[in-house]
Structures are given as structure tokens and as C-alpha cells.
Amino acid sequence: MGNPPNFAQAVDLSSLGKPKAAPSAAMPGLEVTAANLTAEFLPLSSTKPVIVIAWSARSPESIEMVNILGALEKSYQGSWALAR
Structure with missing residues (x-):
């Protein structure tokens, strides 16, 4: 078979x-x-959870996910942090 x-x-x-x-x-x-990863986010993660999302500005789904997580972060009144 070729x-x-x-x-x-x-x-x-x-x-x-x-x-x-x-x-x-x-x-x-x-x-x-x-x-700022080691200077800001590592100390912050010792006081509250930090969710890090890898996203792309060229992906509408990715932008939507960042916006959803941003709204959730706001609704939880800063009990956790979103990093992108």
C-alpha cells in the first residue's frame, strides 16, 4: 500500500x-x-489562594474565561486573587 x-x-x-x-x-x-512573580505573587499566595490563568488575546474563549474569573473574584470580595 502506498x-x-x-x-x-x-x-x-x-x-x-x-x-x-x-x-x-x-x-x-x-x-x-x-x-513580579517572585516579588508579588509568591508572598500573596501565602495569604490567600492565587489562580493563575494562561490566556491569549487572540482567543475569544480565553478572554471570556478571564472575564468570568474576574467577575467571580469580584463577587468573592478579594478572598482569592486572579493572576493572568
Whole structure:
């Protein structure tokens, strides 16, 4: 049994483009950087839970999840922290 007829051909995906970035509205939660991870978030995590979410501005589902977690953080009145 051989390979399909176009198995070895390259496919150009450059015409697909990138997904549109979300508007630059203020996102809930604290921004995590390499500089503030150990200085801010490690001490904070010893006083209350910190939820860290890895997200992408190009993913509408990801933005929606950050907003949902931000609303939950607000409704729990700061008993835990959201980091993004």
C-alpha cells in the first residue's frame, strides 16, 4: 500500500492569516511578569489562594474565561486573587 497521491506536497498556510486580536480593554486580574512573580505573587499566595490563568488575546474563549474569573473574584470580595 502506498502513500496518497499528494502526500509529499507542501501546503502554503500563509493566506489564512492570524485571528483578530481582542480590543485593548482593561482585563481583570493582576498581570504576571517574570519580574513580579517572585516579588508579588509568591508572598500573596501565602495569604490567600492565587489562580493563575494562561490566556491569549487572540482567543475569544480565553478572554471570556478571564472575564468570568474576574467577575467571580469580584463577587468573592478579594478572598482569592486572579493572576493572568
